[in-house]
Amino acid sequence: ERRAALADTTGPGATSDGHKVPLLANVGGPADVPAAVEAGAEGVGLFRTEFLFIDGERAPSEDEQTAAYRQVLEAFPEGRVVVRVLDAGADKPLPFLTADDEPNPALGVRGLRALLAHPDVLDTQLRALARAAEGLPVYLEVMAPMVADRADAKAFAEACRAAGLHAKYGAMVEIPSAALRARAVLQEVEFLSLGTNDLAQYTFAADRQVGAVARLQDPWQPALLDLVALAAEAAKAEGKSCGVCGEAAADPLLACVLTGLGVTSLSMGPSAIPYVRATLAKHTLAQCERAAAAARAADNAADARTAAQAVLSGE
Ligand code: PEP
């Protein structure tokens, strides 16, 4: 029965009443592209470029990067590809960008902070992206990880402009301060993308690599949903888009709730795309909005899920 339900749903992501929610893939490099294409991804919503260089002792050259990026961009002609600049540090150390002696690596010089401390590495990557996209019809977007405030967003936007990049540039919302002041961040960039893995980690002060605090990493936590709603509402007010690219988007029920909160696209591991597409197609936008309100009204993650499920199953 599950197979039949999946076979029925191909094509772009949308609710049953036609509200479009592009379903995009999270990839770590060219090797992940076939699965994304097979799943019918409408593009890439998160290209984790740091995975291409995770074992490297030295910064990759502009030519090496250009070749790797081009392979991913070529796979989605006319599609959308959102590339994240190197997100080094904490769970993803890159020796050429991050120090290994910080007392709290998750709170240290990681993500955009590390790139702003090594502007040559950021500039090389942005130039490589500009070259990789040359002559392709792909719709390139570039975003920065770990943006904390408007000043971070401004520094990133300036680096993109200086590199001559013809792309939309955006900020990931992974730090609560960026969600709380999303409208200010949006004065500098053209879109937001919520990284719910880190956003949960920083909202609950719960290390994503520590199993003992996994309860607090649950993306159904109403406090996390509140922050998602803040960012999505800010983007709507500014006439800009706000996607989700954290693991939360891969849970079909939660994908409906995120849609109801105002999120405009969902990016996930390719294998989840058919399930999210099928579930979304069974519910109207109004149902998703009611499910989102019910989830936010709950006191904990388990009750939020139960409440959303009840709305979506028409109970
Ligand atoms: C996130 O934090 O939710 C995210 C998408 O980025 P990563 O998992 O690569 O840190």
Ligand code: MG
């Ligand atoms: Mg992250």
